[in-house]
Amino acid sequence: MHRKIQRRPEGAPVLSEKSRPVIEATAAVVAEHMPEITPKFYAHMFEAHPELLDGVFSRANQRSGEQAQALAGSIVKFAVHLLEHPDTLPEAVLARIAHKHTALGIVPEQYQIVYENLFWAIADVLGEAVTPEVAEAWTEVYWLMADALIKIEEGLYAQQANTKMWTDWKVVAKEPTGNAAVTFRFAPADDTPQTPGRPGGYLSVRLKVEDGLRQCRQYSLSDHAESADERVITVKLDEGGEVSPVLIQNVEVGDVIELSNPYGDITLRDDAETPLVLATAGIGITPAAAILDTLASRGSQREVHLFHGDASWDSVALREQVAESLQALENGTGRLWLGVPPQESPAAFTTTEGLMEFDDVELPADASYLLCGPLAFMQATRSKLIDAGVPATSIRYEIFGPDLWLAA
Incomplete structure (x- = not known):
């Protein structure tokens, strides 16, 4: 056998x-x-x-x-x-x-x-x-x-620029964002050739946890995704987790940790000109932020819509970065569904109280859709989009951790 x-x-x-x-x-x-x-x-x-x-x-x-x-x-x-x-x-x-x-x-x-x-x-x-x-x-x-x-x-x-599974990167900045997330910016710690990432992609972080064992977690590139000499990730604190508490509470500017090469199959398609809809919730905004940053830096004329759900405006990670990217895009719009809406809609966004719905949303024809967020959110959002007439083949999703959607 x-x-x-x-x-x-x-x-x-x-x-x-x-x-x-x-x-x-x-x-x-x-x-x-x-x-x-x-x-x-x-x-x-x-x-x-x-x-x-x-x-x-x-x-x-x-x-x-x-x-x-x-x-x-x-x-x-x-x-x-x-x-x-x-x-x-x-x-x-x-x-x-x-x-x-x-x-x-x-x-x-x-x-x-x-x-x-x-x-x-x-x-x-x-x-x-x-x-x-x-x-x-x-x-x-x-x-x-x-x-x-x-x-x-x-x-x-x-396809990688090096033959190493893991390379050393130095933390050059550590910035809080949202209520429970931190953005880490890394620079190479040695002269190993590095591979550019792709917006929507991710990398793995490997570090020692409390008992000395090494653990890996994958995090989306959240800014400057196409750079080969910079890595940016945004990590939400999981108080019951092993890796995010060590990253957020123990890793400081100047520390060196191991990162993998960048990977990911749900990334921005360079040859696409059709409208793009990014539907995210919570920390699922991270790959969308990288995609928006990339499109804005290219001066893209593509029609792009960010739909995001969160508890409140203060809870939204990377909110300033995302707003700046949307404002730089000639055909970019943002809409928020918040549990507690602000008194005034933030710049670059319209806001709605409650869960993400599409009853009053004019969805662009022939658009590509990318979902990222909690599994239940993505499953519900996909069903709502299909009910609204979006072909299932136009919807892709990125899931953090093991793919339980596939398992179902």
Whole structure:
């Protein structure tokens, strides 16, 4: 069962005809038991490879179960796609996972570790139901997915200006914004060649937490995203978290920490001229702020609308930066939905009390939509946009942490 299948030659069918009926017969059973399989898998893997908790896997996501849900959802979704679309791969799903992986420095050898421990857990949970035929079929599914991800990740790594997973950056500024967020500005701490980022993209921060173990978190680039010699992120305090309290409370100007190269698949499309709608909530405004900054610095004539929901005007992170970008855009508008609206609408914005709705909003035709914020907000907003006539294919989203939307 712990044997890696041979990679298939280019042009060959994605899923073999031998495995197809086995996957069709067992997909529902595997999906049903994934909530039990994945916790066993992670516990078994970390017992055998505790080093993976030092700077690779998030302990917080393990405790919450979010990483397990995301893994289960991605494998089952991949298998179902192979059944429903036998000659293609789910490129969008794979790209999203690959960008997350490269921002954590995942390497091909780690896929074998995951395979061995995941299939141990499958056999442990399903028992005699895992016949040699079932094991071989799901092995094929796993390695089809793994090989596709490895290929994408190799391409992403090759695009970087350096061959390092992590480089040192010095904190040159630390600026509070909103009620519970801080913007960090970094400059390179050495002469390692650095890769420009992309507006809408993100990077990983890796640092030691209270018990000395290293933990990683991914944060959107929030300003000057296309720079190669500056990194800017905005971090919201999660009082129950491990990384944001260390960043906000302990890291000061002059300190040096490790940052990954920039990644992200939900970024500004340079060739697009159609209207752009950025619908965000809370700290989800960070990638939108970088996109607006980039468009403003280019003198873009593109029609751009920022829709943002928050508790109050004072709660809005990066509000001055966003307002300045909107005012610099000839065809840029901003609208806020606030729990407590200000007496007067801030410059560059109109304000509405309550939750984000589109009943009285004239949505531009043929626009691209980018959502970012809490998962429940994005799910509700996507439904409202579709009800308003926006094609589902025009809506993209960026989610912080494991993709539980995909898992669903």
